[in-house]
Amino acid sequence: MQSRKKELIKKLKLEPHPEGGYFAEVYRSDGVINNETGDFPDGRNFSTSIYYLLGSDDISKLHRIKSDELWHHYEGSSITIHIIHPGGKYEKQRLGKDLEDEQFPQQTVPAGTWFGVTVDDPDSYVLCGCTVAPGFDFQDFEMADKQTMLDAYPQHQKIINSLIP
Numbered sequence: 773m774q775s776r777k778k779e780l781i782k783k784l785k786l787e788p789h790p791e792g793g794y795f796a797e798v799y800r801s802d803g804v805i806n807n808e809t810g811d812f813p814d815g816r817n818f819s820t821s822i823y824y825l826l827g828s829d830d831i832s833k834l835h836r837i838k839s840d841e842l843w844h845h846y847e848g849s850s851i852t853i854h855i856i857h858p859g860g861k862y863e864k865q866r867l868g869k870d871l872e873d874e875q876f877p878q879q880t881v882p883a884g885t886w887f888g889v890t891v892d893d894p895d896s897y898v899l900c901g902c903t904v905a906p907g908f909d910f911q912d913f914e915m916a917d918k919q920t921m922l923d924a925y926p927q928h929q930k931i932i933n934s935l936i937p
């Protein structure tokens with residue numbers, strides 16, 4: 773599994789992502805949406821897409837972005853996407869191909885929710901795709917602060933501690 777992970781990182785030219793894991797952008801639309809009165813006052817590409825790889829020994833740490841994010845499963849282990857909604861509801865989504873095990877090949881993480889990801893199988897990895905519209909910009913990306921999250925959502929202490937090591 774480690775050799776396949778290394779091969780994918782090399783072949784797809786993946787780089788470390790600040791949230792954990794590895795990524796490469798594969799699509800950024802030429803078109804730009806202007807949204808002067810909304811969340812994107814200086815405009816954003818219509819849509820962007822990345823390859824994203826996460827190993828069993830990595831986690832995608834708790835973060836949020838301003839667009840809905842569509843996750844697509846390509847190969848490897850299933851993963852669990854842990855979501856904390858602004859109102860405090862915790863939701864778990866499984867991304868994978870085993871439909872008999874409550875996994876789905878595509879999942880949607882709603883804009884503005886806090887989320888992090890863990891790989892389900894030990895000694896494994898996942899390769900997936902993440903598509904956002906309006907397109908991704910690091911200005912719209914925020915890593916969660918542990919103490920702020922614990923103060924806001926004390927009922928989720930365990931999951932917060934595991935997703936912000």
Ligand code: GUN
Pocket residue numbers: 795797820821822841902903904908
């Ligand atoms: N481009 C750089 N980072 C990201 C990310 O976390 N998600 C998406 N969809 N695109 C990105």
